[in-house]
Amino acid sequence: MRDPxxxxxxxxxxxxxxLTRAEIISVGTEHLLxxxxxxxxxxxxxxxxxxxxxxxxxxxxxxxxxxVQDVFRHALARADLILATGGLGPTDDDLTVAAVxxxxxxxxERNEEAWAHVQEFFRKRKRPLSEQQEKQAMMPxxxxxxxxxxxxxxxxxxxxxxxxxxxxxxVPREMKGMVEDSVVPYLRERGLAGRExxxxxxxxxxxxxxxxxxDRLRDLMRSSVNPTIAPYAHxxxxxxxxxxxxxxxxxxxxxxxxxxxxxxxxxxxIYAADQATLxxxxxxxxxxxxxxxxxxxxxxxxxxxxxxxxxxxASAFLDGGIITYSAARAMAESVRRQAGTDxxxxxxxxxxxxxxxxxxxxxxxxxxxxHAGGTEVREIHVGTEPGRxxxxxxxxxxxxxxxxLHLLR
Amino acid sequence: MRDPxxxxxxxxxxxxxxLTRAEIISVGTEHLLxxxxxxxxxxxxxxxxxxxxxxxxxxxxxxxxxxVQDVFRHALARADLILATGGLGPTDDDLTVAAVxxxxxxxxERNEEAWAHVQEFFRKRKRPLSEQQEKQAMMPxxxxxxxxxxxxxxxxxxxxxxxxxxxxxxVPREMKGMVEDSVVPYLRERGLAGRExxxxxxxxxxxxxxxxxxDRLRDLMRSSVNPTIAPYAHxxxxxxxxxxxxxxxxxxxxxxxxxxxxxxxxxxxIYAADQATLxxxxxxxxxxxxxxxxxxxxxxxxxxxxxxxxxxxASAFLDGGIITYSAARAMAESVRRQAGTDxxxxxxxxxxxxxxxxxxxxxxxxxxxxHAGGTEVREIHVGTEPGRxxxxxxxxxxxxxxxxLHLLR
Numbered sequence: 001m002r003d004p005x006x007x008x009x010x011x012x013x014x015x016x017x018x019l020t021r022a023e024i025i026s027v028g029t030e031h032l033l034x035x036x037x038x039x040x041x042x043x044x045x046x047x048x049x050x051x052x053x054x055x056x057x058x059x060x061x062x063x064x065x066x067x068v069q070d071v072f073r074h075a076l077a078r079a080d081l082i083l084a085t086g087g088l089g090p091t092d093d094d095l096t097v098a099a100v101x102x103x104x105x106x107x108x109e110r111n112e113e114a115w116a117h118v119q120e121f122f123r124k125r126k127r128p129l130s131e132q133q134e135k136q137a138m139m140p141x142x143x144x145x146x147x148x149x150x151x152x153x154x155x156x157x158x159x160x161x162x163x164x165x166x167x168x169x170x171v172p173r174e175m176k177g178m179v180e181d182s183v184v185p186y187l188r189e190r191g192l193a194g195r196e197x198x199x200x201x202x203x204x205x206x207x208x209x210x211x212x213x214x215d216r217l218r219d220l221m222r223s224s225v226n227p228t229i230a231p232y233a234h235x236x237x238x239x240x241x242x243x244x245x246x247x248x249x250x251x252x253x254x255x256x257x258x259x260x261x262x263x264x265x266x267x268x269x270i271y272a273a274d275q276a277t278l279x280x281x282x283x284x285x286x287x288x289x290x291x292x293x294x295x296x297x298x299x300x301x302x303x304x305x306x307x308x309x310x311x312x313x314a315s316a317f318l319d320g321g322i323i324t325y326s327a328a329r330a331m332a333e334s335v336r337r338q339a340g341t342d343x344x345x346x347x348x349x350x351x352x353x354x355x356x357x358x359x360x361x362x363x364x365x366x367x368x369x370x371h372a373g374g375t376e377v378r379e380i381h382v383g384t385e386p387g388r389x390x391x392x393x394x395x396x397x398x399x400x401x402x403x404x405l406h407l408l409r
Numbered sequence: 410m411r412d413p414x415x416x417x418x419x420x421x422x423x424x425x426x427x428l429t430r431a432e433i434i435s436v437g438t439e440h441l442l443x444x445x446x447x448x449x450x451x452x453x454x455x456x457x458x459x460x461x462x463x464x465x466x467x468x469x470x471x472x473x474x475x476x477v478q479d480v481f482r483h484a485l486a487r488a489d490l491i492l493a494t495g496g497l498g499p500t501d502d503d504l505t506v507a508a509v510x511x512x513x514x515x516x517x518e519r520n521e522e523a524w525a526h527v528q529e530f531f532r533k534r535k536r537p538l539s540e541q542q543e544k545q546a547m548m549p550x551x552x553x554x555x556x557x558x559x560x561x562x563x564x565x566x567x568x569x570x571x572x573x574x575x576x577x578x579x580v581p582r583e584m585k586g587m588v589e590d591s592v593v594p595y596l597r598e599r600g601l602a603g604r605e606x607x608x609x610x611x612x613x614x615x616x617x618x619x620x621x622x623x624d625r626l627r628d629l630m631r632s633s634v635n636p637t638i639a640p641y642a643h644x645x646x647x648x649x650x651x652x653x654x655x656x657x658x659x660x661x662x663x664x665x666x667x668x669x670x671x672x673x674x675x676x677x678x679i680y681a682a683d684q685a686t687l688x689x690x691x692x693x694x695x696x697x698x699x700x701x702x703x704x705x706x707x708x709x710x711x712x713x714x715x716x717x718x719x720x721x722x723a724s725a726f727l728d729g730g731i732i733t734y735s736a737a738r739a740m741a742e743s744v745r746r747q748a749g750t751d752x753x754x755x756x757x758x759x760x761x762x763x764x765x766x767x768x769x770x771x772x773x774x775x776x777x778x779x780h781a782g783g784t785e786v787r788e789i790h791v792g793t794e795p796g797r798x799x800x801x802x803x804x805x806x807x808x809x810x811x812x813x814l815h816l817l818r
Contacts, residue, residue, distance in 0.1 A: 032464045033607060034454030035650070037446055041469075045443030055441045056476055058469035060450070067465055074483055198442060241444070295732065297711070301718035302704075305711025305732045312762050312797055314710065315734065323704065323714045323730030353721050388721055 020053045020192045023079035025071055027086035027096045028170055029062035040085045040175055047179055051187055052194025053081065063093040069103040076163055081192060083183075086170030088153040090132045097139065097156055097167055104160055106140035114145040114154040121152045146182045150174040157186065164192065198245045201255045201273060203262055206237040206401050208269040213238050216265045220258075227254045229262070235390060236397035237278070240266075268408060271401070278400045283311040285407040293403070294339035295321035296331035298348035299365060304396045329377050332368035343406070344370035347399050351391040352384060365395040369402045378402060429462045429601045432488035434480055436495035436505045437579055438471035449494045449584055456588055460596060461603025462490065472502040478512040485572055490601060492592075495579030497562040499541045506548065506565055506576055513569055515549035523554040523563040530561045555591045559583045566595065573601065607654045610664045612671055615646040615687060615810050617678040622647050625674045629667075636663045638671070644799060645806035646687070649675075677817060680810070687809045692720040694816040702812070703748035704730035705740035707757035708774060713805045738786050741777035752815070753779035756808050760800040761793060774804040778811045787811065 024041050031038055041058050048055050057078065061071045068087075075082050087096030101108050115137035122129040136153045139145060146155030146166075151174040156167040166183055168175045187193055205213060210233040214221070217240065221229045227244035240262055244254040263270060271281050286293060295305050295318070305321045308314060320339045324331060328346045336344025349365030356362035363383040369376045382394045433450050440447055450467050457464050466487065470480045477496075484491050496505030510517050524546035531538040545562045548554060555564030555575075560583040565576040575592055577584045596602055614622060619642040623630070626649065630638045636653035649671055653663040672679060680690050695702060704714050704727070714730045717723060729748045733740060737755045745753025758774030765771035772792040778785045791803045 031451075031467065032454055033458050033609075033652070034451045034456075035609070037448055037451045039446055042440075042443045042446045045441055047443075049442050056471060056473075057480065058440065060467035060469075062465060064465075070487070071466065078479070200442075200444070243442070295711075297714070300715070301723065301727070302706070302711030302714025302716075302730060302732075305706070306709070306715050306801070307711075309710035309760075309801070310798060315764070318710070318732070320734075321711060321732030323711075323727070325724065325729075351718075355724070389719060392715070392718070 019194055019196075020081050021079045022048050022053045022055045022081040022083060023075040024048075024055060024058045025075060025082060025084040026058070026060045026170075027063065027068060027084060029064075029093075031060045031086075032062045040170065040172055043172070043176060044083050044085070044179065047184060048083070049198040051184065051192075052197040053187070053192060054194075063087060063095060065095055065099045065102075068096060068099040072100050072103055072165075080163060081187075082163070082165045083168070084166065085168050085175050088136065088155070088167060088169045090130075090135050090152070094135070094153075100158070100165065100167075101140035104140065104158070106142065106158070106160075108138045109141050110134065110137050111139040111143070111145050111154075112137075114139060117145070117147065117154050118152055146178055146186075148174055148178055149181075150177050155182070164190070196246055197248060197251055198243065199251050199255065200241050200243045201259060203240045203242070203259065203266070203270050204237060204272045204276070204278075205240065205266060205269045206271055206278060206397060207405075208238065208266065209233075210238045213240065213266065217262065220261055220265075224258065227258050229258060235386070236394045268405070271404060277310075278397060278404070279307040280311045282400050282404050282407070283308060283314060283317070285404065286317040287313055289407055290317075291343060291407065292317050292319050292339075292341040293343040293345060294319050294335045294341045296326075296335035296344065296346040297321065297323050298325050298328075298331070298346070299351045300347040300392050300396045300399065301351075303392050304345070304347060304399050307396055307400065328366035328368035329370075329375055332370035333375055336370040342371065343403065344368075345399055345403060346370075347395045349391065349395055351388045351395075353388055356384075363391055365391065365398070367395070367399050367402055369399075369406060371406065376402070376406075428603055428605075429490050430488045431457050431462050431464050431490040431492060432484040433457075433464060433467045434484060434491060434493040435467070435469045435579075436472065436477060436493060438473075438502075440469045440495075441471045449579065449581055452581070452585060453492050453494070453588065456593065457492075458607040460593065460601075461606040462596070462601060463603075472496060472504060474504055474508045474511075477505060477508040481509050481512055481574075489572060490596075491572070491574045492577070493575065494577045494584050497545065497564070497576060497578045499539075499544050499561070503544070503562075509567070509574065509576075510549035513549065513567070515551065515567070515569075517547045518550050519543065519546050520548040520552070520554050520563075521546075523548060526554070526556065526563050527561055555587055555595075557583055557587055558590075559586050564591070573599070605655055606657060606660055607652065608660050608664065609650050609652045610668060611683055612649045612651070612668065612675070612679050613646060613681045613685070613687070614649065614675055614678045615680055615806060616814075617647065617675065618642075619647045622649065622675065626671065629670060629674075633667065636667050638667060644795070645803045677814070680813060686719075687806065687813070688716040689720045691809050691813050691816070692717060692723060692726070694813065695726040696722055698816060699726075700752060700816065701726050701728050701748075701750040702752040702754060703728050703744045703750045705735075705744035705753065705755040706730065706732050707734050707737075707740070707755070708760045709756040709801050709805045709808070710760075712801050713754065713756060713808050716805055716809065737775035737777035738779075738784055741779035742784055745779040751780065752812065753777075754808055754812060755779075756804045758800065758804055760797045760804075762797055765793075772800055774800065774807070776804065776808050776811055778808075778815060780815065785811070785815075 024044050059071045061067050087094045143158045148154050153169045158165040213231045227242045232239045242258045244251045319341045328348045331346035332344040346368045350362045352362035365380045367378045433453050468480045496503045552567045557563050562578045567574040622640045636651045641648045651667045653660045728750045737757045740755035741753040755777045759771045761771030774789045776787040
């Protein structure tokens with residue numbers, strides 16, 4: 001990838017004494033057939049970075065005893081902590097724990113706490129308990145179970161010599177819950193979390209392209225090694241990721257200083273930091289300022305209303321909308337008048353792929369915002385490359401930004 | 410993961426003579442920090458399955474010479490073909506090719522074809538060519554370059570003893586283009602593609618829950634080993650994946666037979682096979698049958714109009730819409746009358762998280778479809794668990810399905 005910065009933060013710096021080296025192992029043939037995208041491994045990396053635990057390798061293997069053992073052997077040779085997901089269920093193909101127990105020379109025994117959990121899980125759901133289900137309670141001697149309130153298969157922790165192996169289910173909801181509820185506290189208690197953490201802050205920009213963002217930040221990006229600063233282009237917006245490594249308070253201070261320097265250069269093109277979406281920011285501003293709005297949509301055809309009502313509480317400010325085919329200025333003024341709202345917002349344009357003319361090409365979008373002080377009209381050209389869905393999305397993005405900027409005045 | 414079936418197809422069957430064993434390696438510290446989801450590896454797995462090449466392992470490593478070499482050494486010991494992505498760019502952290510060349514004892518030389526490509530890339534974009542860019546043309550002696558029409562870094566193929574190593578960029582668009590344009594033809598020409606392919610067909614079901622689908626297919630799922638049949642739950646729909654392994658014609662016949670058997674049991678709850686979405690199926694049916702429609706949205710607040718206009722050509726049948734707060738039957742009839750369309754569809758309900766009452770709890774949704782023969786009203790309860798976005802989506806899904814089933818009559 002093109003951004004070299006995070007590498008310098010995590011990989012090229014010397015390894016501090018006592019730093020835990022972790023490896024993530026995803027088990028399941030569905031990964032190797034390309035049938036699912038491995039968001040579990042991504043989630044686990046984020047959690048470990050926040051704990052200051054270094055992840056140097058990730059491995060993926062199918063439901064095959066010999067190959068699972070091969071992957072765990074490599075991992076045990078180069079990591080202190082192994083976090084595995086998948087293959088904990090009741091079927092013949094769920095073989096992760098048994099394969100690793102065999103490789104370590106540990107006999108499998110029924111864990112009574114785990115067995116009670118499995119039985120309870122089936123009783124509560126009034127589902128018949130088959131013999132096969134007992135498998136989920138079979139664990140290597142000396143290991144401990146991790147509760148799984150969201151599914152039938154408990155997790156397993158093996159502490160073997162100086163290594164720790166943690167098994168979690170492959171179902172993302174169960175895995176995430178288990179990691180947050182039990183694995184993170186366990187890693188902290190065991191003292192495996194590092195004194196240094198790696199933490200990121202993402203500043204979200206709209207209305208300014210990636211190259212313009214880069215131009216304004218180039219010297220900062222070059223001179224700053226910790227934290228690193230790197231822009232990423234997304235549809236209709238640009239994110240600047242600041243990544244810092246150090247002690248908890250030190251990292252917070254570094255992130256805050258970098259954010260201040262970036263805000264100085266990008267001003268109110270930054271609509272939020274971290275997780276908030278543009279629609280959430282706009283919905284909050286409308287609700288806080290008690291501004292009502294009505295939408296008239298042609299090229300966005302409902303997407304703008306949909307995004308505005310994504311965050312809760314929209315009925316407090318959204319007083320109606322129409323999907324229509326007409327001119328933007330007239331639409332915005334008419335919907336505002338008819339709904340009796342403070343604002344009227346309208347979108348119209350050519351989403352394509354057909355319907356374009358030399359005078360009105362695909363990707364031409366008009367936006368209008370009618371308010372007490374008059375009506376503003378914006379013309380944007382997004383071209384044909386984003387495709388139909390892209391044109392609709394970019395038009396809704398530009399409309400939300402018009403509302404946001406209006407409310408900033 | 411819970412579905413054991415694909416494992417049996419790909420992993421437990423004996424390895425046919427001459428089967429190419431592949432390993433996928435993703436290089437980039439951003440993976441290990443959890444900053445991106447690795448869709449590249451998923452894509453490559455799909456491509457290799459279709460070529461009948463077995464993927465037994467996937468590995469991910471950061472931008473670190475020693476660790477990159479470690480991962481490639483393991484891969485060379487257990488695979489015939491290595492497909493790597495990432496770390497081909499011009500910066501210091503792009504070190505994949507140099508690290509592997511060193512591990513193999515091959516000197517780096519400037520590949521003149523690659524260097525011409527890099528120069529041309531910068532000339533065309535009127536960007537200054539820095540000295541650093543030459544790095545992208547440095548390749549191990551005896552290797553060949555792969556054209557990259559979408560970016561600056563060419564790919565590299567090393568044929569070393571009986572092993573083949575292919576390097577592609579980490580930028581998904583560049584990688585996918587290169588694989589489709591050059592890598593797949595290369596693998597076929599070299600005879601690395603297998604005689605047996607692994608291919609899937611996905612049947613898409615709505616209006617029937619996962620457990621009901623399982624109940625109707627249980628005996629088929631149990632008795633069929635090749636192809637395997639497995640259901641997957643998604644929001645508002647269920648997918649049944651049929652995966653077959655064998656010669657090209659044999660696989661097609663197996664998939665067709667399995668599809669026929671499944672259709673016999675699930676009837677018109679199957680709305681499509683493979684990639685088509687529910688909105689695409691509905692839009693096509695409206696356009697083909699020349700049926701016009703208008704939407705009145707309360708709880709979906711634009712999402713239904715948005716989904717109906719996702720596929721191209723919607724202006725031929727969608728004659729308008731309103732976002733309003735009212736009762737579903739009256740909304741559907743009124744929007745149909747006012748827009749003068751064949752159909753009027755309305756959604757209303759409590760998306761939450763607040764606004765629910767004992768009589769009208771969060772997750773209660775009313776749908777109405779007004780047509781020449783009268784107005785149908787449906788009441789559905791999706792509960793609070795899906796959350797606000799889930800309630801909106803499930804309501805739009807049920808509305809699309811009402812239109813679809815009406816058009817089937």
